[in-house]
Amino acid sequence: MAEKTPPNKPTESELEILQLLWEHGPSTVRFVNDELSKNKETGYTTTLKLMQIMHEKGFVERDEAGRSHVYKAAIEESATQKQLLDRFLETTFRGSALKLVMQALGNRKTSEQELNEIRNLLDKLKGNAK
Template identity: 50%
Template sequence: MTAGVPSLPRPTEAELEILRVLWSRKECTVREVHEALRGGQSGYTTALKMLQVMHAKGLVLRDDSSRAHVYRAAISKERAQRWFLGDLVRRLFDGSSSQLVMQALGNDEASPAELKAIRNLLDELDREDS
């Protein structure tokens, strides 16, 4: 962990699946999360336990003012992406964002639309630096 950068709990793959549901729907009851996960194939009590654990870890917030508790993600998807990507760059790419980008573009063929979006972002960053 870098000084001054708060650590976020690392969600498991199953927790990320629940966070994706919450990010897309803003807030959900346990039943709604349960039904969204693989069409309700996982057990209701499993969804409940996962949400309780995630609440204890600080990954979700819970409104228990009504009978059916309502959960929402504790951080936005964008903030989580920025933090995890920054952590990845620090730990795996020695703090070099350009190494990450070169590796990503070298491993996968970007579509013309993605390359255009990358060029536009680079142009925008150049304008900001000028």
């Protein structure tokens, strides 16, 4: 099955909600609002309105069978990440993956485990290129 790609770029607030839905699965507005409120004060009606807008945009699907509507992500996490990363790479690093990686690795301490995982990924990519 092909991954469903977002029709357009989610806003930062929409992405926060999508991340909760990807992590926790189908959820009520109350649950999403409670989770968002752990990090910043967020009103229930604000969360509800945002999720209604996300439904109109096709980012989430809504099950209206019960008293409380249950929302689930309608777009795939990996497809969304790829789209956002591609756009970020093009606009910020003029399409250069090397510049992106150099900046990311140069800005913080990278653990030995992370470096080993990067080496393994590079080895796999090198093997696929042959």
